[in-house]
Amino acid sequence: MGGIAVYPGSFDPLTNGHLDIIKRALPLFEKVIIAVATNSRKASLFSSEERIGLMKEVFHGWEKIEIDTFEGLTVDYCRTRGSKVILRGLRAVTDFDYEYAISLMNKKLAPEIETYFLMADHANSFISSSIVKEVARHGKAVLDQVPDVVNLALLRKYQDS
Numbered sequence: 001m002g003g004i005a006v007y008p009g010s011f012d013p014l015t016n017g018h019l020d021i022i023k024r025a026l027p028l029f030e031k032v033i034i035a036v037a038t039n040s041r042k043a044s045l046f047s048s049e050e051r052i053g054l055m056k057e058v059f060h061g062w063e064k065i066e067i068d069t070f071e072g073l074t075v076d077y078c079r080t081r082g083s084k085v086i087l088r089g090l091r092a093v094t095d096f097d098y099e100y101a102i103s104l105m106n107k108k109l110a111p112e113i114e115t116y117f118l119m120a121d122h123a124n125s126f127i128s129s130s131i132v133k134e135v136a137r138h139g140k141a142v143l144d145q146v147p148d149v150v151n152l153a154l155l156r157k158y159q160d161s
């Protein structure tokens with residue numbers, strides 16, 4: 001397929017679900033830019049610097065990956081980066097309505113940009129950043145759901161608070 005794909009999201013924090021989507025997208029594109037949205041209205045647990053720091057550890061040495069932040073609309077960011085592909089992951093049925101609505105709006109705003117969806121792997125289908133945070137907040141390990149560095153960062157975050 002080639003070209004540059006932009007994978008936008010909050011990644012608060014990165015989970016094994018995100019990781020799986022990224023791994024599977026890599027052979028399909030020349031480059032995948034993981035784009036952390038910094039102006040989301042969602043209150044975040046990790047600052048954008050912390051989220052990027054964690055991802056830099058996880059993706060250290062992965063040549064086709066770039067990690068960046070953006071403010072504003074995803075389609076505007078794609079245009080500035082010369083990308084015609086927005087990459088998103090779809091879990092079970094819960095993501096569909098939201099993702100469909102956003103992809104239609106993005107198509108309206110930027111007809112030249114396509115949204116590509118990869119279906120969540122069965123094993124990761126119920127992993128979400130918000131559930132992971134909720135479990136970690138109560139002191140339980142989420143080792144099988146996030147990369148090790150993210151698990152440690154979650155433990156530290158909730159110990160400090």
Ligand code: ADP
Pocket residue numbers: 008009010011012015016017018021087088089090091095119120121124125126127128129
């Ligand atoms: P947003 O705040 O934009 O929804 P997220 O960081 O929650 O961003 O997710 C980014 C993208 O990754 C979204 O397309 C989301 O559906 C997808 N995603 C999240 N969790 C998983 C998972 N467990 N498996 C596959 N895709 C996922």
